[in-house]
Amino acid sequence: METNLQRFGVSIDNTLLEEFDELIAKKGYTNRSEAIRDLIRDYLIEERWRTGTAQAVGTITLVYNHHLRELSDRLNDIQHDYHDKIVSVLHVHLDAHHCLEVLVVRGDTTAIQTIAGRLSSVKGVQHCKLVTTAGGNI
Ligand code: NI
Numbered sequence: 001m002e003t004n005l006q007r008f009g010v011s012i013d014n015t016l017l018e019e020f021d022e023l024i025a026k027k028g029y030t031n032r033s034e035a036i037r038d039l040i041r042d043y044l045i046e047e048r049w050r051t052g053t054a055q056a057v058g059t060i061t062l063v064y065n066h067h068l069r070e071l072s073d074r075l076n077d078i079q080h081d082y083h084d085k086i087v088s089v090l091h092v093h094l095d096a097h098h099c100l101e102v103l104v105v106r107g108d109t110t111a112i113q114t115i116a117g118r119l120s121s122v123k124g125v126q127h128c129k130l131v132t133t134a135g136g137n138i
Contacts, residue, residue, distance in 0.1 A: 045134045049109045057087075058132035060103040060116050067097055068124035075122060079103070082115050098126075 012020075024035040048054035066072055079086055085107040092100040105112045113130070120128030 041134075045132065048134065049113070049132050051109075054109050054134070055107065056109050056112065056132055056134055057104070057106045058112055058130055060105060060112075060119060061127070061129045061131070062099075062101045062103070062119055062125055063094070063127040064099055064101075064122075064125045065097050066099045071122065071124040072099075075101070075119060075125075078115070078118050078122070082111065085111055085115060 020035075021032070024032065027035070029035040045056075049056065062075070064071055064075070079089065082105075085105050087104040087106050089104075090102040094100050103115075105115060109132070112132070116128060116130040119125060
């Protein structure tokens with residue numbers, strides 16, 4: 001066993017463990033340890049985001065109707081306000097009316113959440129989803 005690994009025992013209700021085992025099997029885990037490690041990582045990342053102190057990376061996905069008056073300009077203005085946090089933007093013309101944009105964002109979690117909040121609140125944005133990760137430091 002590697003020296004930086006620790007083993008610990010967990011007491012858990014039978015039913016809960018059975019459900020957990022079924023779920024992780026469906027997801028393709030071959031053992032509980034890896035599933036539990038992933039859960040702990042997710043929990044830690046979520047907490048870093050919640051407290052707003054961490055540096056992180058993420059994506060913001062937007063879907064909007066580009067025919068709405070001034071909508072594209074509003075979204076563009078907001079993105080320029082955060083030019084130092086937005087690493088890259090992918091724009092896809094979904095059909096004759098709708099656009100999809102994926103923004104790769106990097107910075108402190110508070111700023112990233114503010115960007116997503118401002119973009120999602122623009123009238124005419126049909127969907128806005130922030131996906132966050134820890135930027136390789138977990
Ligand atoms: Ni477009």
